[in-house]
Amino acid sequence: MALPNAITAKLEAVKAEYRVAPHNIDAEQALLGALLVNNDAYYRVSDFLLSEHFMEDAHQQIFTVAASLIKSGKLATPITMKTYLGDADFGGQTVIQYLARLAADATTVINAAEYGRTIYDLAIRRRLIAIGEELVNGAYEAPVEQAPRDQIEETERRLYELAEAGKYDGGFQKFSDALTAAVDMAAKAYQRDGKLSGIATGLSDLDAKMGGLQSSDLIILAGRPAMGKTSLVTNIAFNVAKAYRGEKHQDGTIRTVNGGIVGFFSLEMSAEQLATRIIAEQSGVASYKIRRGDIRPEDFYKITDAAREMQTIPFYIDQTGGISIAQLAARARRLKRQKGLDVLIIDYLQLLSGSGKRSDNRVQEMTEITTGLKALAKELAVPVIALSQLSRQVENRDDKRPQLSDLRESGSIEQDADVVMFVFREEYYVGNKKPREGTEEFFAWEAEMQRVHGKAEVIIGKQRHGPTGTVELQFDANITRFSDLAQEDRLPDRM
Structure with missing residues (x-):
């Protein structure tokens, strides 16, 4: 005779209560x-x-x-x-x-x-x-x-x-194993676009300087407002995701061969604003026209073609504002586990908070954040790009090019970062000094504007495994697109 359901349930509960934890x-x-x-x-x-x-x-x-x-x-x-x-x-x-x-x-x-x-x-x-x-x-x-x-x-x-x-395979390893890993890295670099050891940014001059985005690196991209930090990082993110190519292995896992899966934490802009920027960059239609609906039929077709292409790329956006470093790390781990992850981007650093309540000591809180991001980069074995603001002291100098000391709460950022890059556009500062038209100063200013128009600099102020220096890029402000700058020695021979 079967026991009533209530009694069965009670017996199961008693059995569960007295279950002994696994041991030997x-x-x-x-x-x-x-x-x-x-x-x-x-x-x-x-x-x-x-x-x-x-x-x-x-x-x-x-x-x-x-x-x-x-x-x-x-x-x-x-x-x-x-x-x-x-x-x-x-x-x-x-x-x-x-x-x-x-x-x-x-x-x-x-x-x-x-x-x-x-x-x-x-x-x-x-x-x-x-x-x-x-x-x-x-x-x-x-x-x-x-x-x-x-x-x-x-x-x-x-x-x-x-x-x-839950791993017990650490400790010393044979040097021959390390050699094998180094050869594997070289083989992967040979397969990648540009023959780079890291993930290509799509900007060849920048890749030549950095060797691509290196696994486990914390990369800080800093600049004053209106310099194009977000534009540059969205350009890089799209280039990486667009170049993605995976290869299925015998164990069923898919491993990245080229490009990468991108996770983007947009703490300031909404996902729609970010998408509008990328559509403008890819379609060639100015973002302000897209926002106002001031587009022609041919522009609309360019936008839809760009959007159709973007739907297929592995690009994931989290637009939650005001999250802590612990929440960010948890979501990044989840993305890697569920979809995969090759590059992680945070826009921007100062909008993150520490794990506890808001601290009066912002420098101490920033130390926790940058240390956490570096640990996350190593843990997930992916490059982490974090945007950062610069202090206003840049504006007080004649030469507005930023330096490491200009980083806000610079001690921890400079110490934890593997690479620190600055975006600088002289055109922005020259444009703000426009004199009255018709004067001698105006003609001199006009000549200066022609010299700097459409040009940007990425200044590598720190790099653990490579040289520092400046990379010149082309910048189209209407569509917020960075691209390689055409140098004289690269132009075709004139007839």
Whole structure:
């Protein structure tokens, strides 16, 4: 006779309540026994195993004491460890009795690493259970002011940390393995457009100076307002996404061969404004005309053709304003896991906040942000481009070209960044000095405007793995497009 549903449910709840978390006491005892017999066993597990990974409190104590003795150059045996474990009770046995039993039952030290991995994996499973329980309890008991999104992002962060922690393949590697990785990088560079070690920006002079966007780099792109920071970074983002080409491998994963998948955090502009800029750049129709609807039929066809092409590229935009560095990192991890990610862009740095409440010490908060972005670049193994404002002291100099000292809260930004670039357009400053027409000053100003018209400079002020210097680019303000500047030595021969 079947039990009523209510009783069945109650029995299942009781069963779940008394479920024992995954563990393997035999593996713990075998590893500790091997360690007591031969202290070299410790070095087979020391780079990934901690005392907290053991299920039994007694085993945690034994491993902690043994590790301390071995690391200090002393011998860890039942005799030497007895002093440090005191009168602890080990299931009705004294300390010396239990340690002697572990040593007597010990198997070969060769299996120590396998026992360690078993203990470690089970500890990770227990942490997964704990995260799941906290997620359920938090959802039941969440305070009114806490948004569900906050709990999701916190759980995602903890799961990602656990995923990264659940590896025991670090430590030293053979130099031959490093050589293989270097050759693979060279092979990938050979396959890429421009034969670059990094991802091509689509601007050949800039790529020649930087070797492309390098994996794990934090790249700061700074400039005063109206210099074209956002325009340049959207140009680069579109060029990277447009060049994307993936290759499916036997394990089913798709790996990037050329270009890349782009994630763009637009903290200032909306996604529509960003799309309008890119449509203007690609169609050649001025963005102000698109916004006002002042377009001809042929312009409309150019816009629709550009939009159709843009729909197929791997370009993802997050337009949420006022997010913290922790939220940004959680969303970037999610994008990489779900869609893939090769380049991450943040527009712009000063609109991010730290993990806690708004700090009175903005420099300290900026340090947390830049350190977090650099760690994220390494964690995701992608270049991170972050836009940054410059202080007003630039305007007080005759030469308006920015310097590293002009960065706002420059200490942390300059220190954490692998590359710092500045966008500078002399045309903007010259244009603001227009004198009265018809005067001698006007004709001199006009000549100066012709010299600087449509030209921009990208000043590389810092680069860890390459030269600094200036790259000249062409800039079309109407469609906010940066392109390579046609130099005299590149022009075709005149007849």
